[in-house]
Amino acid sequence: MLIVVVRTLILYIVVIIALRLMGKREIGQLQPFELVVILMISELAAVPSENVGVPLLSGIIPILVLLSASQSLAYISLKSERARDIICGRPSILINRGKISEKELSRNCYNISDLLEELRLNNVPNIADVEFAILENNGQISVFPKAQKRSTIPEDFGIKPPYEGLPLTIIMDGKLKKNYLEQSKKDLDWLKSELEKQQISQIEDVLIASLDSSGKLYVQAKATKKSNSKHSVR
Template identity: 55%
Template sequence: MLIGIVRTIILYLIIVLVLRVMGKRQIGQLQPFELVIILMISELAVIPSQDSGIPLIAGLFPVIMLLLLGLAISELALKSEKARGIICGTPTILINKGQIMEDQLRKLRYNLSDLLEQLRAKNMFNIADVDYAILETNGQLSVIPKSDKRPATPHDLKLQIAGDGMPLALIMDGEIQKKNLEKSGVDIIWLEKEIKKANISNIKQVFFASIDSQQKLYIQKKNAK
């Protein structure tokens, strides 16, 4: 029993490490070959965890081979445009200048209901407002609205807007994030003063606090128990 638990924990940690090495993309962003490799790895990892008669190294060997295969294919797709087209496929235009491409829908076995559902997910409820819709190789739909249906930007209005920069979390669940505090350009004394201005006596009472590029502090107090 104990041996099985230890083997399962070891296999779990190794599989997590393997997936980390393969990258940080979500399931919906995986290429078909990446998804197949992950499914095969998960199936192969179950075998040595269930059968203690299989040496752990022997059970991990096919997992490592699949990892190396995935890395090799990824490297090949990165270096060669032709190989990338064969391995990952190419994006397909489903709507071209407002016109639905029926032949492409049939070729991909992609029905109108699927197309309308994906458009709604992109906040495009009227197909007449769509200029281009492109089905990416990972199955996601990219949508370009018609020019008169796109939201106005500061550039369109000829406005000069200062960049917001990246907000930094200074306090999380009562703990000061020291690295972010150093990057923010403020010190602990300033932070404590601002906390007191918000009628909070102790940093431990702060659930979350962040600072933006304009030195504006956002503070949320912990809920009283």
């Protein structure tokens, strides 16, 4: 039993390393050849972990071979546009200037119901509002509404909003993030003072404290401090 556990852990580590080397993209964003590699890696790892009679290297070596092949294809597609079209394919325009392309739907085995579903998922319930809909190589659809149907932005009204940087999570689950506190150019005395204003005496009582670029501090206490559960202070 101990041998099975050790073999499984080794294969698990190998698979994790292989997937990390492939990048950080989610499953829905993978190219077809990358998805095939992941499926094959899972199958190859399962055989030696279930059967102790199969040498461990019989699972590790094929995984490394697949990883090498995947990295090679990724490098080739990065350097050559023609190779990228062959390996990854080309995006398909399903709706072009407000017109549905039946040819592209048929070529991609896409029906109208699938198209309408994807439009709804993109918050476009009315197909008449769509100027372009492009089926990307990863299977997702990019939707571009018609100009008169797009969401308004400040630039449309000549408004230039102030810069908004990333908020800094200073406290998470009762633990102080000192590097973020230093990055915010605040000190511990300031933080404790702000928490005391919200009747929170200890950092350990804070579920999360986040400081945005405008200097606004959002604080939520843990359940033990339910009476002061949510606060925003400046």
